Amino acid sequence: xxxxxxxxxxxxxxxxxxxxxxxxxxxxxxxxxxxxxxxxxxxxxxxxxxxxxxxxxxxxxxxxxxxxxxxxxxxxxxxxxxxxxxxxxxxxxxxxxxxxxxxxxxxxxxxxxxxxxxxxxxxxxxxxxxxxxxxxxxxxxxxxxxxxxxxxxxxxxxxxxxxxxxxxxxxxxxxxxxxxxxxxxxxxxxxxxxxxxxxxxxxxxxxxxxxxxxxxxxxxxxxxxxxxxxxxxxxxxxxxxxxxxxxxxxxxxxxxxxxxxxxxxxxxxxxxxxxxxxxxxxxxxxxxxxxxxxxxxxxxxxxxxxxxxxxxxxxxxxxxxxxxxxxxxxxxxxxxxxxxxxxxxxxxxxxxxxxxx
Numbered sequence: 001x002x003x004x005x006x007x008x009x010x011x012x013x014x015x016x017x018x019x020x021x022x023x024x025x026x027x028x029x030x031x032x033x034x035x036x037x038x039x040x041x042x043x044x045x046x047x048x049x050x051x052x053x054x055x056x057x058x059x060x061x062x063x064x065x066x067x068x069x070x071x072x073x074x075x076x077x078x079x080x081x082x083x084x085x086x087x088x089x090x091x092x093x094x095x096x097x098x099x100x101x102x103x104x105x106x107x108x109x110x111x112x113x114x115x116x117x118x119x120x121x122x123x124x125x126x127x128x129x130x131x132x133x134x135x136x137x138x139x140x141x142x143x144x145x146x147x148x149x150x151x152x153x154x155x156x157x158x159x160x161x162x163x164x165x166x167x168x169x170x171x172x173x174x175x176x177x178x179x180x181x182x183x184x185x186x187x188x189x190x191x192x193x194x195x196x197x198x199x200x201x202x203x204x205x206x207x208x209x210x211x212x213x214x215x216x217x218x219x220x221x222x223x224x225x226x227x228x229x230x231x232x233x234x235x236x237x238x239x240x241x242x243x244x245x246x247x248x249x250x251x252x253x254x255x256x257x258x259x260x261x262x263x264x265x266x267x268x269x270x271x272x273x274x275x276x277x278x279x280x281x282x283x284x285x286x287x288x289x290x291x292x293x294x295x296x297x298x299x300x301x302x303x304x305x306x307x308x309x310x311x312x313x314x315x316x317x318x319x320x321x322x323x324x325x326x327x328x329x330x331x332x333x334x335x336x337x338x339x340x341x342x343x344x345x346x347x348x349x350x351x352x353x354x355x356x357x
Contacts, residue, residue, distance in 0.1 A: 001028035001184050002063040002153050004049065009058035011044055011210075018044040019055065020210035026203075031180050031187045033197040035233070036207035042190045043158060045207075049188060050156050051075050062153055078147030078185075079156045082163065084139050086131040092142050093118065093127040099150045117149040120179055137168040144179060154186040161196065169193070173200050194234055198222060206230050226267035228357050231281040238325045240280040242354070244272050252354050254280065258299045258321040263352030270356040279355045284314070284328040286351035290344045298346045301325075308335060317345055 004026040011019040018041045026032045034042040047053035049060060051072030059068045067075050086095050093114050100110045118124050121141040131139055140160060147155055160176070161169045177200040180187045191197055197204050198218040205215040206229075214221055214230045225231035228239065242254040242261065250268055254261045263280055265271065272278050293300070301319035313332035317325045327345060334343060 002186055003028050003061075004154060004186060004188065005059075005061040006045070006049075007059045007061075009045070009048060009055050009060065011041075011048065011053060011055050017210050019048070019058075021058070022211060024205065024212065024215075026186060026188065028186055029181075029184050030202045031177060031189065031200060033201040033204035034188065034190045034207060035192070035194065035197055035204055036213075037233070038192075040207040041210040042207050044210075046156055046158055046188060046190050049154075050077050050079050076150065076153045077156050078150055078152030078154070080143050080147050080158065080160045082159045084131075084143040084163075086139060086142055086146075088131055091128050091130060092123060092134070095131070095142055096146045096149050099146060103150070113149050113151075114145075117145040120148060120182065121145045121175070135168075136164050137172060140164060140168075140172055141175070144176065148179065148183060148185075152185070154188065155180065157187065157189040159191055160189075161191075161193070169196070176200065198234075206233060224266055224353060225281060225355070226270075228279060228281070228355055231266075231353065231355065235283060236326060237281045237283050240282065240323065240325075242278050242280050244274050244276050244278060247271070247274060251349070252278075254278070254354065256280065256323075258301075258319040258323050260296070261347075261352055262296050262349040263354045264350060266353040266355050272354075272356045276356075279357065281353040281355055282325075282347055282351060284326040285312075285330070286347050287317070287325070287327040287329075287345045288347070289315075289317075289327065289329055289334050290346060293344050294346050297349060297352060298344050300342060300344055302341055302343060303334060306335060308332065317343075319345070 006022055006024040009019050009022045036042050044053055048055055059066055096114045096117055097110050100113060118127055121144050123141050161172050173196055201218050203217055204221060206213045208229060214226050222234050231237045240256050242256045244252055245255050246253040250264045252263055254263060299319045301317050304316040304318045307314040313329045313335060315327045315329060317327045319325060
């Protein structure tokens with residue numbers, strides 16, 4: 001296992017700054033995700049780690065080794081691309097063996113390594129098949145085995161599940177995590193899929209304009225976003241304009257158009273002043289619907305439209321005062337809103353994140 005350290009990495013493409021003095025440390029054996037909108041710099045960072053993209057400034061370390069100027073084939077990284085890039089005329093075993101043959105390893109060692117890699121991804125029985133005889137999930141496993149067989153120092157994954165259907169994506173998320181843990185691989189994973197990152201990442205970073213906006217565990221970033229951009233990008237949320245009434249440490253009292261709230265700062269380094277404007281971020285699943293008022297953080301309103309999904313219902317809640325909120329009700333009871341024209345939505349103060357942008 002190795003750590004990966006990026007220091008002040010900068011990359012420009014003409015007048016566009018893809019990476020802007022970016023600093024990042026990934027721990028040995030960590031499954032680390034890079035997320036962000038298109039053009040945020042995540043793929044450029046991954047390609048820089050692989051050696052396919054030379055930075056204009058900064059350094060990249062694998063463990064204690066400075067690999068900034070090292071050619072891709074000398075970095076010994078395993079990389080999986082979005083399109084898998086399998087050779088159609090080769091068998092599964094031959095595809096997996098390709099990198100080892102390029103390294104001129106003995107035939108006996110190639111055979112044993114290929115067998116071990118295919119066993120790790122549960123493809124032993126498909127060794128003699130061609131890629132076009134496999135399902136999308138099986139092709140993805142071949143690409144993973146090919147990356148593992150060279151015994152890489154780290155694994156770099158560029159949206160590897162984007163071509164799979166929803167069911168296969170769910171299956172392969174856990175498969176990738178299992179293999180990475182089994183091989184104790186430091187892994188950097190680029191994706192647009194928030195659920196993918198939240199479900200299997202050890203830590204993740206949200207990028208925008210070549211900089212890291214926030215970094216932490218999935219729970220930390222989801223539960224305590226430090227900006228509107230992060231809160232909006234990870235999951236769904238309700239943004240409510242507010243004014244600060246009082247401050248007591250990280251707990252704030254706030255006034256909004258639909259009532260008063262208590263909440264906590266998302267970024268404790270940004271402390272507003274009393275009377276200033278802030279934004280509240282409240283996740284749809286954090287609200288609870290009731291038939292009676294309950295303080296604190298209680299607003300009156302009614303249900304507009306509803307999408308019923310069995311285990312949950314996604315409500316459009318129209319608050320008195322005109323604000324419309326998204327509320328997800330688990331084990332839904334308030335489906336027939338005509339029978340309950342007035343309801344109350346409450347939220348715990350710990351689930352009200354105060355953002356100072």
